[in-house]
Amino acid sequence: MFINGQWREAASNKQFTSSNPATGEVIDQIPAGGAEDAVAAIDAAHAAFPAWSGRSAYERSAILYKAYTLMVERKDELAKLMTTEQGKPLRAAANETQYAADFLLWYAEEAKRVYGETIPSARGDQRFIIFKAPVGVVAAVTPWNYPISMLTRKLAPALAAGCTVVLKPAEATPLCAIAVFKILQEAGVPDGVINLVTAEDPKPIGEVFTTDERVRKITFTGSTAVGKMLAGKAGENMKRISLELGGHAPFIVYDDADPTHAAKGASLVKFLNTGQACISPNRMFVHESGVDAFIGELTSRVERLRAGNGLEQGVGIGPLVNEAAVAKVERQVEDAKAKGARVMCGGHRLMDNGLDKGNFYAATVLADVTPDMLIYREETFGPVAAVVPFKDGDDVLAMANDTTYGLAAYVYTNNMAKAMRTVEGLDFAIIGVNDINPTSAAAPFGGMKSSGLGREGGHEGIEEYLESKTAGFSI
Ligand code: ADP
Numbered sequence: 001m002f003i004n005g006q007w008r009e010a011a012s013n014k015q016f017t018s019s020n021p022a023t024g025e026v027i028d029q030i031p032a033g034g035a036e037d038a039v040a041a042i043d044a045a046h047a048a049f050p051a052w053s054g055r056s057a058y059e060r061s062a063i064l065y066k067a068y069t070l071m072v073e074r075k076d077e078l079a080k081l082m083t084t085e086q087g088k089p090l091r092a093a094a095n096e097t098q099y100a101a102d103f104l105l106w107y108a109e110e111a112k113r114v115y116g117e118t119i120p121s122a123r124g125d126q127r128f129i130i131f132k133a134p135v136g137v138v139a140a141v142t143p144w145n146y147p148i149s150m151l152t153r154k155l156a157p158a159l160a161a162g163c164t165v166v167l168k169p170a171e172a173t174p175l176c177a178i179a180v181f182k183i184l185q186e187a188g189v190p191d192g193v194i195n196l197v198t199a200e201d202p203k204p205i206g207e208v209f210t211t212d213e214r215v216r217k218i219t220f221t222g223s224t225a226v227g228k229m230l231a232g233k234a235g236e237n238m239k240r241i242s243l244e245l246g247g248h249a250p251f252i253v254y255d256d257a258d259p260t261h262a263a264k265g266a267s268l269v270k271f272l273n274t275g276q277a278c279i280s281p282n283r284m285f286v287h288e289s290g291v292d293a294f295i296g297e298l299t300s301r302v303e304r305l306r307a308g309n310g311l312e313q314g315v316g317i318g319p320l321v322n323e324a325a326v327a328k329v330e331r332q333v334e335d336a337k338a339k340g341a342r343v344m345c346g347g348h349r350l351m352d353n354g355l356d357k358g359n360f361y362a363a364t365v366l367a368d369v370t371p372d373m374l375i376y377r378e379e380t381f382g383p384v385a386a387v388v389p390f391k392d393g394d395d396v397l398a399m400a401n402d403t404t405y406g407l408a409a410y411v412y413t414n415n416m417a418k419a420m421r422t423v424e425g426l427d428f429a430i431i432g433v434n435d436i437n438p439t440s441a442a443a444p445f446g447g448m449k450s451s452g453l454g455r456e457g458g459h460e461g462i463e464e465y466l467e468s469k470t471a472g473f474s475i
Helices: 035-054 057-073 075-086 090-113 149-161 174-187 203-211 224-236 259-270 291-303 323-338 396-401 416-425 458-463
Strands: 015-019 026-031 117-119 126-134 137-141 164-168 194-196 215-221 240-244 249-253 281-287 342-345 364-367 384-390 408-412 430-433 466-474
Touching (some): 026 174, 035 126, 035 137, 035 164, 035 194, 057 075, 057 149, 057 174, 075 174, 090 149, 090 458, 137 149, 137 203, 149 164, 149 174, 149 215, 149 458, 164 203, 174 194, 203 215, 203 224, 224 240, 249 259, 259 291, 259 384, 259 408, 281 291, 281 396, 291 342, 291 364, 323 364, 323 384, 384 396, 396 416, 408 416
Parallel strands (some): 137 164, 164 194, 215 240, 249 281, 249 408, 281 384
Antiparallel strands (some): 015 026, 117 126, 126 466, 342 364
């Protein structure tokens, strides 16, 4: 753990293991932090806040810029670590590391653009000035699926704004978090400004984060259930909160779109990170005129995806995070089969060629998915493409919006007016139009409905870490 500029064990001296999801091998022992460690980390962050927030934005920017440079220099090394600990193929891990570095660069730049405002007063002898101030100590909780970029997406804007941070990474990926903190330390982040509390059991840490009055803001990325619980407790104690939670993305292919082109996009985006992404398409609504071509192209591409250890050349799809994740996918696929879905490829665990040692499920395409199936409602977080045909007269926007989630959506059409109407009609906050990657450090990311609160990235991302102070001057 990293507290007040020192690398140390947990106060209890307990440890837990980080292991490779492709092989089951133990990689390292990690300090199993508890409430006492979380309090020590908040002590450090609280003590460091006045000096850090008192530095000029230019000084904070220079440190973030240095961290960006270091992360890009170490991209290959970080990617290898990520593949070993999280499982995604090496190229995807390198792409994620670049995306993570992009947040450091973007907020190195945004740090210098935290503008206030002057507002005319109705009184001739009064002036209003709106100042922006950092919120204070931030507690961050991050997930395992993007174990480096989800840290910089929170740390970079918080540091740019002048906040200090205590971060608890996911129990499955603590080594990636340690690597990020080493880079920030080397870049010159002062002692106490960032603190890392690793833990096997997140509950006592979450309890401290939501109740310690020195924590002014909680930022969380993870499941909707945990996010709602943390938001409830944060609300009781009047802490600001940002939540980036689950999704159930629709992927709409209209009749005027090229179904083969759309299927190519679907095969790329659905199986990224083995489907373990909150923006992963969960329901592919394809007009009946193109559905056979779509399924044919998708299936032929998916059949060619080679599953295995992401460090090996040619592996296109890695393991799932753990056995529970495999069991969830299996349950959804079995349920869909029992209710009439057709399995075009995959549809089972992978056990041969040593894959039984990891958490592997075959990349799967399901045709004829219907609203009564679990997969139509529940987030899958696994390598299953569920295709739902629709016909003329069906209200596909209503079908797409028929979910409690509202994170990402995708639409394929060559009709400009239809694209615009679809974007306006979808209750989702990130929409790809003939585009499978509508994300960037420069653009806001976040969800509507049960997908969360607040935005990360872009110029909006830094606002989450700032208070507005209104000063009225009588002159
Ligand atoms: P997933 O099901 O994808 O693992 P979680 O929401 O359980 O999603 O995990 C996301 C992050 O939330 C992880 O860092 C995890 O340790 C943390 N977490 C889970 N439960 C709690 C809790 N009760 N308090 C604080 N953090 C928690």
